[in-house]
Amino acid sequence: MSLIPAILKDEALLKDADSYLSDSTDFHIWWLGQSGYLLQWKGKRVLIDPYLSDSLTKKYATTNKPHVRMSERVIDPSLLTGISVVTSSHNHTDHLDGETLIPILKNNPGIRFVIPEANRTFITERVKCPENFPDGLSDKDYISIDEFTFHGVPAKHNLIERDESGNCKFMGYVVQFGDWTVYHSGDTLWFDGMADLLKPFRIDVALLPINGNDPARGVAGNLNVKEAAQLGKAIKAGIVIPCHYNMFEFNTADPEDFIREAKKIGQPYAVLQHGERWSSDLLSHQG
Numbered sequence: 001m002s003l004i005p006a007i008l009k010d011e012a013l014l015k016d017a018d019s020y021l022s023d024s025t026d027f028h029i030w031w032l033g034q035s036g037y038l039l040q041w042k043g044k045r046v047l048i049d050p051y052l053s054d055s056l057t058k059k060y061a062t063t064n065k066p067h068v069r070m071s072e073r074v075i076d077p078s079l080l081t082g083i084s085v086v087t088s089s090h091n092h093t094d095h096l097d098g099e100t101l102i103p104i105l106k107n108n109p110g111i112r113f114v115i116p117e118a119n120r121t122f123i124t125e126r127v128k129c130p131e132n133f134p135d136g137l138s139d140k141d142y143i144s145i146d147e148f149t150f151h152g153v154p155a156k157h158n159l160i161e162r163d164e165s166g167n168c169k170f171m172g173y174v175v176q177f178g179d180w181t182v183y184h185s186g187d188t189l190w191f192d193g194m195a196d197l198l199k200p201f202r203i204d205v206a207l208l209p210i211n212g213n214d215p216a217r218g219v220a221g222n223l224n225v226k227e228a229a230q231l232g233k234a235i236k237a238g239i240v241i242p243c244h245y246n247m248f249e250f251n252t253a254d255p256e257d258f259i260r261e262a263k264k265i266g267q268p269y270a271v272l273q274h275g276e277r278w279s280s281d282l283l284s285h286q287g
Contacts, residue, residue: 004071004246006033006275013075013275017045026280027180029205031272032074034094034247035187037207041177044146047086048173048184048207052077053099056248065218068249074275078103084146087114089155089186090170091122092220094247101127112145116152118167138167149176153197155188157220158213174201180280182207183237187222187244189213195234204283206237209244211253219251225258232267238283239268246274 008016013030017040020028027041036050052075056067077100086104088096096119105111105127115123117136124131135143137152144150154160155170162168172185183198184207208228213221222244223231232240240262245253255271262269270278 003069004274006072006074007273008275008277009072009074010076010079014079016277020279027177027182028277028279029182029207029241030074030277031241031243031274033071033274035089035184035207035209035243037184037243038080039175039182041180042147044148045083046148046175047080047083047104048175049087049089049095049186050077050080050100050104051094051097051247053097055097055099056093059093065250070246070249070252071274077101078107080104081107083108083111085112085114085148085150087150087173087184088116088119088123089172089184090116090157091119091126092187095186096123096126098126098128105129114143114145114150114173116168116171117141118163118165118169136167137171137173139171147177150174151176151201153183154191155186156191157187157222158189160191174198174203176201180204183235185209185223187220189221190223190227190231195231198235201235203235204238204280205278206232206235206240207243208232208240210242210255210258211244211251217251225253225255226261228258229261229265229267229269232262232269233265237267239270241270241272241278 021043030038037048039046060067113134115134142151151174153172157170182205183203209222212224
């Protein structure tokens with residue numbers, strides 16, 4: 001089976017991003033596949049949970065849980081430069097991939113790495129960086145880096161897990177910059193108090209998984225298509241952009257189902273293809 005092609009990939013994606021470096025008004029988001037995004041604002045770039053390799057496909061090739069890729073890789077991670085911040089929301093490889101992160105850290109002097117504090121030792125061993133290099137957060141913590149402020153919020157995957165110091169092992173991030181706010185949930189189910197926790201941030205863009213929670217897959221689950229639309233509505237998100245689908249055959253969802261659910265309740269949305277850009281000047285025109 002042929003792979004789903006990216007709208008933009010490698011040098012073409014970089015050319016598109018470079019064309020907006022001087023934009024001082026709007027921000028831009030490119031979907032990199034799975035839960036990975038490139039966020040660009042005022043010439044500054046943030047990478048959110050990138051997975052840009054075939055490490056999982058290779059790792060599970062001879063197991064009873066093969067990770068058969070559905071879509072082509074959007075960009076060689078060694079091409080990504082000018083990155084101010086990269087994040088990992090938790091330790092699963094599609095959110096913490098050594099083959100992706102090691103070249104990014106190497107090729108971006110001065111880059112900062114935002115992680116769950118609970119995962120510091122595991123993360124630094126995987127990406128082969130000094131243990132004091134990453135910026136660790138838990139829920140209720142925040143850090144400001146290069147005009148971006150990252151707030152840690154809990155994620156439930158499939159539990160809200162904490163280390164012995166009470167730090168969250170699975171997290172989402174609310175990113176504030178200028179007058180804008182973007183929420184990347186990481187991998188999560190809906191949990192009690194989630195909407196009330198997020199509403200005060202007045203989120204413009206919510207990046208939410210839609211692949212659902214099927215125990216038969218043998219992996220931790222996420223919001224399903226209906227829940228992602230409903231969460232967007234509950235937190236009054238300006239727009240929901242779904243993710244965590246069309247990467248692996250065994251763990252995906254149909255974005256058309258998400259579109260139907262969003263339309264039912266009047267939740268604005270944008271469904272992207274891999275390598276596709278969404279820009280904030282479209283915010284009032286979506287849905």
